[in-house]
Amino acid sequence: MTTHVPVDVRRPAADEQKLPLLALLALATAVFITSLTETLPAGLLPAMSTDLHVSESATGQTVTIYAIGTALTAIPLTAATAAWRRKRLLLTAMAGFAVANTVTAVSTSYSLTMAARFVAGVAAGLAWALLAGYARRMAPAHLQGRAMAISMAGIPVALSLGVPAGTFLGKALSWQTAFLAMTGLTVVLLGWIAAAVPDHPGQRQSDSPPMLRALRVPGVTPVLFVTLVLVLAHTILYTFIATFLDEVGMGGSTDLVLLAFGIASLVSIWVVGAQINRRLRTLMIVNTLLIAVAAAALALLSDSQVLVYAAVTLWGLGWGGAPTLLQTAVADAGGDSADAAQAMLVTSWNGAMAGGGVVGGILLDLLGSRSFPWSVLVFLAPVLVVVLAARTHGFPAKRAGTAP
Incomplete structure (x- = not known):
């Protein structure tokens, strides 16, 4: 993890006005690869399940095992590599994606595919714990929110262009081609990072606050709770979106539906980047409500293709800026313990x-894919309650250090 830099309201000097866009775009591409590697199976489940000779619910666990790899290793690997130079660590993480995606593409064994996906998740644990802080360190204090928004733009781009493109490649050629394309892009990115991204030193082990200390900081726990439950709700539906669309008679439009979702996500992250310094709390509330309205529409009105597209657009508008909002909220709340809070x-x-x-796999087997939007609504209720309650710490009405 990188060192938290508090917000500074001094008037910036002229040479501090500009962001290092080329370097930030390299980080955004790293985020794109990380996000797309994680979610690419969502648009390829039927073809992957056929070639790997397992059910679609079992194939959906390729997303699960990736996430398990990240969840299990993010904290210990962040601590173990704290002293590494930042560029070296980023290059190592991205090389891990190149290896894992190549193995996934050539594998004909479900077990080997799952192992490769676990390795990709480990690489993601390193990358995610590094990228947000890396972007903040490259920007002057008054532009840190915008720098994070630029770097996190890789997420909606992955959803708006990457997943639909991968789904198209899977249909036109093969799902293996989609993963090999990811390997090629990663190789290009490795050269880009080496040439354009500034290096930063690591930190001494003693600089990393204990996790229990971070949990005691007011505001950290509400942000972590909201992250856990909001992402759980989103993932249930997104992982099996192709299966849900098959159920409502739109299986042939998965790529277009994901495109609509992703374009809306791009709009969301642009709005968040422009407004996050002054309206983080308002944006978090509005985004949560948008996702809830979208889920209700998918639950009740999915017989209309037009309304499905409208609902997915609202979903994207609510989801796109969520990573930037949550990472900024936890960094603000964490203060001196921001590194541990980010991990x-x-x-x-x-x-x-x-x-x-x-x-999602259990719901699919027991209740069918139409249960997914209802589950999203159930999980969003406590999310909204916690966001509304965390007015002083976590999601404050006014961010500390911002100008009035």
Whole structure:
């Protein structure tokens, strides 16, 4: 993890006005690869399950095992590599993706595929604990929120372009081609990082606050709870979106539906990047409500293709900015313990991803895919309650250190 830099309200000097866009875009591409590697099976489940000779619910666990790899290793690996130079650590993590995606593409064994996906999750644990803090360190204090928004833009781009493109490649050529394309992009990114991303030193082990100390900081626990439950709700539906669309007669439109979701996510992250310094709490409330309205529409109105597209658009508008909002909230709340708080957020996020895959698979087998939107509504209720209650710490009405 990198060192937390508190918000500074001094007037910036002229040479501090600009962001290192080329370097931030490299980080955004790393986020893109991390996100797309995790979610790519969502658009490829039927083809993957056929070739691997397992059910679609079993194939959905390729998302689960990835998330388990991240959840189990993010905290211990972050501590073990705390003294590493940041660029070296980022290059190592991205090389892990290249290896794991290549093995996934050439594997004909479900067991080997699951092992490769676990390795990819381990690489993600390193990357996620590093990327948000890396972006903050490259920007002056008054532009840190915008720097994080740029780097996190890789998530909605992965959803708006990556997953639909991967789904298209899977249909036109093969699902293996989609994973090999990820390997090629990762190799290009390794050169880009080496050339354009500034290096930063690691930190002494003694600089990393204990996890229990971070949990005692007011505001950290509410943000971690919201992260866990919100991501769980989202993952249940997103992992099995192709299966849900098959059920409502839109199986042939999975790539277009994901495109609509992703474009809306891009709009969301743009709005969040522009408004997060002053309206983090409001944005978190509004985004949660948008996802709830979308889930209700999918539960009640999925017989209309137009309304499905409208619901998915609202879902994207609510979801796209969530990573930036939650990472900023936990960094603000953590203060001197921000490094430990970020590592726990990564673990909570990916624990929820793992749980979402498992819960979704159980729901699919017991109740069918139409139960997914209802489950989202059930989980969002406590999320909204906690966000509303965390007015002083966690999701404050006014961020500390911001100008009035």
